[in-house]
Amino acid sequence: MDRPEIILAPGPTPIPPEVLLAQGSPLVYHRGPGFGNLMRDVTGRLKQLYRTSDADILLMTSSGTGGLESAVQNCFSPGDEVFVPLAGFFADRWKRLAEAYGLVVRTVEYEWGTRIRPDEVAAALAEHPVKAVLLTQSETSTGVIQPIQELAQVARDAGALVVVDVVSSLGAVPFAFDDWGVDVAVGGSQKALSASPGIAFVALGDRAWAAAEHATNPRFYFDWATYKRFADLPDPENPWTPAISVMQGLRAALELYFQDGVDVALARHRMLSRAVKDGALALGLDLFGEGLEENWTVTAIRAPEGLDADTIAARIRADFGVVLAPGQGPLKGKVFRIGHFGYFSQLDILRGLAALEMTLERLGYPVKRGAAVAAAEGVFAEPEG
Numbered sequence: 384m385d386r387p388e389i390i391l392a393p394g395p396t397p398i399p400p401e402v403l404l405a406q407g408s409p410l411v412y413h414r415g416p417g418f419g420n421l422m423r424d425v426t427g428r429l430k431q432l433y434r435t436s437d438a439d440i441l442l443m444t445s446s447g448t449g450g451l452e453s454a455v456q457n458c459f460s461p462g463d464e465v466f467v468p469l470a471g472f473f474a475d476r477w478k479r480l481a482e483a484y485g486l487v488v489r490t491v492e493y494e495w496g497t498r499i500r501p502d503e504v505a506a507a508l509a510e511h512p513v514k515a516v517l518l519t520q521s522e523t524s525t526g527v528i529q530p531i532q533e534l535a536q537v538a539r540d541a542g543a544l545v546v547v548d549v550v551s552s553l554g555a556v557p558f559a560f561d562d563w564g565v566d567v568a569v570g571g572s573q574k575a576l577s578a579s580p581g582i583a584f585v586a587l588g589d590r591a592w593a594a595a596e597h598a599t600n601p602r603f604y605f606d607w608a609t610y611k612r613f614a615d616l617p618d619p620e621n622p623w624t625p626a627i628s629v630m631q632g633l634r635a636a637l638e639l640y641f642q643d644g645v646d647v648a649l650a651r652h653r654m655l656s657r658a659v660k661d662g663a664l665a666l667g668l669d670l671f672g673e674g675l676e677e678n679w680t681v682t683a684i685r686a687p688e689g690l691d692a693d694t695i696a697a698r699i700r701a702d703f704g705v706v707l708a709p710g711q712g713p714l715k716g717k718v719f720r721i722g723h724f725g726y727f728s729q730l731d732i733l734r735g736l737a738a739l740e741m742t743l744e745r746l747g748y749p750v751k752r753g754a755a756v757a758a759a760e761g762v763f764a765e766p767e768g
């Protein structure tokens with residue numbers, strides 16, 4: 384019998400039945416009070432999640448990358464200089480995106496898996512001021528959560544706009560748009576919120592609006608001013624036909640998320656992350672990347688000596704239907720990644736670890752059966768807090 388695959392990859396994440404039902408229900412027509420309420424509910428919840436009182440939240444029908452592109456289009460003009468500290472695949476995406484729009488990208492390059500050093504960024508900005516710093520909170524390719532609060536501070540001190548990719552982190556790790564002084568933060572529906580792919584959300588504050596007024600990069604579909612004009616209608620709308628079904632699912636996903644509240648969701652992510660990490664360590668595997676204690680979104684695990692990480696990911700999928708993520712860029716074949724953000728339960732993690740144990744054993748790696756599962760259960764048995 385064909386069964387759905389078990390997704391343990393860093394997005395899209397498994398979708399809860401409540402969300403599937405909501406997005407499978409009749410369409411709410413996208414002009415009128417029904418959709419207006421939907422927009423109000425979703426943006427209201429997202430504001431709470433971003434921890435902002437004054438920022439605007441714009442909802443766009445696209446994957447996360449579209450939201451990132453909208454930031455580059457709306458904030459900048461060709462020739463503007465921006466700073467992108469490079470420490471992984473998604474930081475590099477910022478660079479490529481900015482260059483595609485004619486921006487001049489200045490960088491400091493870090494080895495993948497490194498946490499970016501705010502003092503080094505501060506020194507680089509002092510030497511050469513830029514218009515903005517483009518950051519990635521959860522560097523999904525390495526699992527590292529970057530120190531956004533500190534980086535935003537040094538960027539602000541240097542007079543630069545702070546633009547953050549929170550696609551794979553919003554809802555999984557702490558984030559505070561207002562308190563941290565962030566100007567633009569871009570998230571996506573298919574990650575920690577466990578809705579379907581298809582909606583990008585962009586939070587933006589006054590300094591970003593001011594930049595948008597003067598920016599001359601070409602834009603049409605993602606023109607923030609157009610989104611704002613429609614969002615400000617008595618019944619808020621999208622300028623273009625939105626992914627209505629995904630939006631209906633996203634509202635249900637946010638309702639689920641907020642049933643227990645943000646703090647409980649963050650604590651769950653921390654616990655599941657620790658369970659995966661302790662499980663892998665119990666199998667004698669090495670973890671990749673700095674700041675493991677804080678890296679609650681995805682865990683990059685080194686393949687053991689003599690085994691190719693892509694083979695492990697392919698085999699666990701073929702034998703058990705478990706989808707892990709392969710290594711990207713220089714980590715290809717060296718690490719495989721387990722995503723643990725989203726609507727995962729303890730048992731989801733246990734079955735993933737059990738499948739990993741059996742897969743490694745089948746590939747000839749010596750495994751103490753049940754060791755990873757037992758280690759994860761140990762984490763779950765700890766008193767909360």
Ligand SMILES: Cc1ncc(COP(=O)(O)O)c(C=O)c1O
Nearest residue numbers: 446447448473521523550551571
């Ligand atoms: C940190 C980060 N940024 C951006 C993206 C791109 O998002 P999308 O595939 O939704 O365009 C991803 C997707 O994995 C991501 O993890």
